[in-house]
Structures are given as structure tokens and as C-alpha cells.
Amino acid sequence: MSMAALKAENARLQAEIGRLGRALGDFNERIVCGRLAGDLPDNFLEQFSQLPDRPLEQVLRFLPARQVAQMRHVSRKFNHLITKCSKSMPKKKIQEEEKEEEDDEEEESRRRxxxxxxxxxxxxxxxxxxxxxxxxxxxxxxxxxxxxxxxxxxxxxxxxxxxxxxxxxxxxxxxxxxxxxxxxxxxxxxxxxxxxxxxxxxxxxxxxxxxxxxxxxxxxxxxxxxxxxxxxxxxxxxxxxxxxxxxxxxxxxxxxxxxxxxxxxxxxxxxxxxxxxxxxxxxxxxxxxxxxxxxxxxxxxxxERQKADxxxxxxxxxxxxxxxxxxxxxxxxxxxxxxxxxxxxxxxxxxxxxxxxxxxxxxxxxxxxxxxxxxxxxxxxxxxxxxxxxxxxxxx
Amino acid sequence: MIQLCSNDDPPVSFTVPRKAVELSKTIKTMLEDLEGFDMEQTPIPLPNVDAPTLELIVKWVEQHQDDPPPVEKPRVEDDDSDDSDADDDQEPEVVIPEWDKKFLPTDDEQKNQLFKLLNAANYLEIKPLLDIGCKYVADKISGQTVEWVRDYLNMENDYTPEEEAKLKEEIAWAEGL
Missing domain, CATH: 3.80.10 (Leucine-rich repeat, LRR (right-handed beta-alpha superhelix))
Structure with a gap:
């Protein structure tokens, strides 16, 4: 292989490495900033003692409705979060405690x-x-x-x-x-x-x-x-x-x-x-x-008469x-x-x-x-x- | 095999099977976008994950690399202008598997490690890990007082006394729930 060809190959590889490096840099930025960039505290790299919104939201979703309502007291941030995502929060169905009646038809209980x-x-x-x-x-x-x-x-x-x-x-x-x-x-x-x-x-x-x-x-x-x-x-x-x-x-x-x-x-x-x-x-x-x-x-x-009616x-x-x-x-x-x-x-x-x-x-x-x-x-x-x-x- | 580096100085690096590392949606997308590069030779730095946390993450993804992929459900975005009705379906019950129960840093002094782990799972988009972690935190919080939760989640009470009184009135009905 000629010297010129080697040089060209070398240049190509260098360029490749440069490109890869830049691409990784981009990704790091993306990972760091993520979707929550706006909400992160300034010193977030050191401070992880607080959960960002998404996990908190998920935590709230696992709680009973009554407690979610009360949790608005915790802090402004929490209150804001609860209000913001109330659509996906658990909703309590208020209904009579179902009595254990085995022979109850399913339809019956649904109508109750x-x-x-x-x-x-x-x-x-x-x-x-x-x-x-x-x-x-x-x-x-x-x-x-x-x-x-x-x-x-x-x-x-x-x-x-x-x-x-x-x-x-x-x-x-x-x-x-x-x-x-x-x-x-x-x-x-x-x-x-x-x-x-x-x-x-x-x-x-x-x-x-x-x-x-x-x-x-x-x-x-x-x-x-x-x-x-x-x-x-x-x-x-x-x-x-x-x-x-x-x-x-x-x-x-x-x-x-x-x-x-x-x-x-x-x-x-x-x-x-x-x-x-x-x-x-x-x-x-x-x-x-x-x-x-x-x-x-x-x-x-x-x-027509419908059976399900x-x-x-x-x-x-x-x-x-x-x-x-x-x-x-x-x-x-x-x-x-x-x-x-x-x-x-x-x-x-x-x-x-x-x-x-x-x-x-x-x-x-x-x-x-x-x-x-x-x-x-x-x-x-x-x-x-x-x-x-x-x-x-x-x-x- | 893929190499992941922590944000420590000097960085600590972990070698993880590609299949396991792809449980992180963030890294999976990145690897897909960088198709064609030899990623086996290029360590991926994770500037917001420290070594102890990364070690946990690696342990978890290696354990779960053969799990069937979770069923994707479109996320309901919270948009008041949205005309569609709120989704009625409750989230499916999340059960923390035995292995994960032992895996999660659940001692009280490890609380911050747990939060770091959930932070990392959030950034790296490892949903199943995030789910079980959040479920654990929810179970922990469930039935506790506002003060307890505030302390547990390292949150400051930033309400003025007047605001607090007003809020109390607003949610008084919740007692009846």
C-alpha cells in the first residue's frame, strides 16, 4: 500500500474518531439534561436526596386516593405535582363494600x-x-x-x-x-x-x-x-x-x-x-x-329484541x-x-x-x-x- | 459487551452484556443511533451516576436481562386542554419480586442510596426498576403522616402558616374518603 493511501486511511480513521467523540458528547448532554432538565436543582450532580417528578408521580399513583389528597400538605412542589397530574392519579370508587355472595350473578353486582x-x-x-x-x-x-x-x-x-x-x-x-x-x-x-x-x-x-x-x-x-x-x-x-x-x-x-x-x-x-x-x-x-x-x-x-337488554x-x-x-x-x-x-x-x-x-x-x-x-x-x-x-x- | 463509566474521579467502569444494558431505554436508543461504531471499544460515560449506584444498576440489569419486555402503555400526558376523558384504568398492580426485595437498598440509612438509584433509573429510563422502586417508596409512605413523609422524602415545608391553614380547609373532606 502506498504511503498516500495509508495517510488517507489514517485521516479517515481520525475523522471517524472525532465524529464518534462528538456523538458521545451529544449523548452525554442528553443523559445529563434528560427530560427533566428544567426541574433539576443547580447542584443536582451532588444532590440526589430528592426524587425528581417522574418517580414521585409514580409513587403517588401507588397511594390510596385519600392519602394523595392529604399529601398536598407536604410541600409546594408536591402540591404542584399532585395538581398537575391529577388526571392519572388513582380515583376512588365509592361503593358499598361488596358482600361475599358467591351465587350473586356478576351482572347483579355490576348494577349495584x-x-x-x-x-x-x-x-x-x-x-x-x-x-x-x-x-x-x-x-x-x-x-x-x-x-x-x-x-x-x-x-x-x-x-x-x-x-x-x-x-x-x-x-x-x-x-x-x-x-x-x-x-x-x-x-x-x-x-x-x-x-x-x-x-x-x-x-x-x-x-x-x-x-x-x-x-x-x-x-x-x-x-x-x-x-x-x-x-x-x-x-x-x-x-x-x-x-x-x-x-x-x-x-x-x-x-x-x-x-x-x-x-x-x-x-x-x-x-x-x-x-x-x-x-x-x-x-x-x-x-x-x-x-x-x-x-x-x-x-x-x-x-329487534336484544338479549342483553x-x-x-x-x-x-x-x-x-x-x-x-x-x-x-x-x-x-x-x-x-x-x-x-x-x-x-x-x-x-x-x-x-x-x-x-x-x-x-x-x-x-x-x-x-x-x-x-x-x-x-x-x-x-x-x-x-x-x-x-x-x-x-x-x-x- | 458494553462498558459503562461512573461520574467519579477517576471513573469506575463496569462491563455489561449488551442485552442487559439495553434494559435502559436511554442507552438502547443511543446504541441504535450509533449503529456502525464499534461500541464495544468505547466506554460510555454516565455523568450523573456514581459508582455505588452504577454498581446496583448493573447488578439489576444483569439479573433481569432475560425478563420478557414490559407491555408499553402510552403515557397519559397531563394537559388540561385535552378533551379526552381521563383514563379509567388503574395501573396494573406492581408486585416487587423476591430477588428485588433483597436487592433494593431498604435500610433506613440507605434511604439516599435508594433515591439515587431511582434517580438513575429515571435518567436511564429503566421502567421496571423505577416501578418497583416507586412501589417500595409508596408502601413505605402509605398511611404515614404528612410530617413523616416530608422527613422521609427530604422535603422542606415551604408553605406559610396562612397557606397551610387554607390548604387544610380545602382538603378537609379527604377525611371522609
């Missing part, structure tokens, strides 16, 4: 999810209660009014089952807005508004319904007070997606009848329920037309029941329904004497024996009672 009840008895004070299905209290937390407390509580708690907005202005905007925050896990199957809705706005209500949309199946406005007509509309209720149970029944003793702009759109959304539609009970919704009802019946008739079983007929109830809905009278859908439906009269008006006693039904389903259309207030979820704490 707890209810959470919000009450606002005094202005600026919010009580949150966790209840079993039987209405027994599991846990009660009183929050001292300010919004911080609720959002702090929700950082650490999982909400499923039934969410019940009870007495007072428990569903006021400031409560709903807290619940709608994107990082919170709020997944109720049923939401009941029962209380004063004077401090609830369309915007907050809609945002809240949008938030619970992936999980919610039943939505009730029952015995609500001070609910402005403008609060509910197809658009607002539509935010909750495809419900299989909807009930709108404001308390209205002596007051002017309500007129919500809820129409066929909402009704048909129930017909398109994720599984079988169960009920749609509406009061004071002049937007509902007999044409909409006919469309509902037709959709319902096309639906947990339907409302009617003990009298042994069939899965779907019920539509319309009361004080301007365009829906028994006569109008008969005219529009008479060819699809059979008529019966309720024997009970509770109906205020002879006219209201009539009801229509359609029975699909082959698929073991029954659809009923009723027109009196009593029929709402089938679905009202009484205040879970009543009588306990």
Missing part, C-alpha cells in the same frame, strides 16, 4: 353501582352524599361552598351510577361547570335533576350533558322548580346523545303551564336508543307532533315495555294520536279513577308477541310515576 347525590341546602354550601341503591348512605361530604372544594373532591373520586341533583340549587352553573371540566372522570348512567334550576343556564347544562354523553342512558328533570322554559330544547337534550329513558316533569302547581321547545327530534333520538328505548315521558312540550309519534312507533316496530319488564303481560307519556303537550291528544296512528295501535281505557279527565284515561298500545315487546302511549300524569326516581334519601 352507587348513587351520588348533590344537595345545596344553604347558599354557598354543597353536600355530596354517596348512597347504595337502597338509599343507605355510604359517605357524606360537606363542601364549604367555594368551587375549589368540589373540584378538589372530584380529582380523587370516580362518579358512576346515578347522579342526583337534589334540593336547593345543587345543579347551579358553578356546580355543573366544575363537573364538566375535561380532566374529570364523571360517568353516570343516569342523571336526575330535581331541585331549583333558577341558577342553571343552557350553556352550562348543555356542556354538562355533553360531558356525560358517553355514559348516560337516562335523563330526568323531575319535580324541578323554577325551571325557565328556555332551559330545555332539542338542542340541549340532544347533547346527551341517544338516551333510552327521558323524563321531563317540572313541578307546576298553579303556575302557568310550561312550554319547552322539545319536539320530535328528541322523541326520535329516544327511538334510536343504544339498546331498546324504555320510556319518554314529556310534559309541556308543544313541539311533539303525532307525525313524530308515528315515526317513533315505526322505528320501534323495526327494532335490561328492559322494563311488565309483570302483567310478561313483555318488555316501552312507554311514551305525553301530558299537556299541545299537539298530542288521545284523539289526535288515534287519528294519526290508529291503524298501528289498539286502544284501551285505564280502569283506575286517578285520571283527572275521562279523556286521559284512554291509552294506546302495540304488542309484538313474537319479540315479546309492548309499546304504550299514555296521557295522564299518573303514568309519570312509574319512572320518577324518588329522592334516594327519602324515608331513610
Amino acid at each position: 353501582s352507587s348513587s351520588v347525590l348533590f344537595k345545596s341546602c344553604n347558599a354557598g354550601e354543597l353536600t355530596v352524599e354517596w348512597l347504595t341503591d337502597e338509599g343507605r348512605k355510604i359517605a357524606v361530604m360537606k363542601l364549604a361552598g367555594d368551587e375549589v372544594a368540589l373540584s378538589e373532591l372530584l380529582r380523587f373520586i370516580h362518579i358512576g351510577g346515578t347522579m342526583y341533583f337534589d334540593d336547593g340549587v345543587s345543579a347551579a352553573d358553578k356546580v355543573l361547570d366544575q363537573l364538566s371540566k375535561s380532566w374529570l372522570t364523571v360517568r353516570p348512567e343516569m342523571v336526575v335533576f330535581s331541585g331549583y334550576l333558577s341558577q342553571t343556564s343552557r350553556v352550562s347544562l348543555r356542556a354538562f350533558l355533553k360531558k356525560v354523553e358517553p355514559s348516560v342512558k337516562k335523563l330526568h328533570f323531575e319535580n324541578t322548580r323554577n325551571m325557565p322554559d328556555s332551559l330545555l330544547s332539542d338542542n340541549v337534550i340532544g347533547a346527551a346523545g341517544r338516551l333510552d329513558g327521558l323524563l321531563v316533569m317540572p313541578a307546576c302547581w298553579g303556575s302557568e303551564p310550561h312550554n319547552f321547545s322539545i319536539g320530535d327530534e328528541t322523541l326520535l333520538a329516544v327511538a334510536d336508543a343504544k339498546c331498546q328505548p324504555l320510556y319518554c315521558c314529556l310534559m309541556g312540550c308543544s313541539g311533539i307532533t303525532t307525525g313524530g309519534i308515528r315515526a317513533f312507533i315505526e322505528k320501534w316496530m323495526k327494532k 335490561v328492559g322494563t319488564f311488565d309483570f302483567h303481560t310478561g313483555l318488555d315495555l316501552c312507554r311514551l307519556v305525553f301530558y299537556k303537550c299541545a299537539n298530542v291528544t288521545p284523539a289526535a294520536v288515534e287519528e294519526a296512528c290508529g291503524d298501528l295501535l289498539k286502544k284501551e281505557t285505564i280502569a283506575s279513577a286517578y285520571s283527572e279527565d275521562m279523556n286521559d284515561r284512554a291509552f294506546y298500545f302495540f304488542q309484538c308477541n313474537s319479540s315479546k315487546r309492548r309499546l304504550e302511549i299514555r296521557f295522564n300524569t299518573d303514568s309519570f310515576r312509574f319512572y320518577i326516581l324518588d329522592d334516594p334519601t327519602d324515608g331513610h
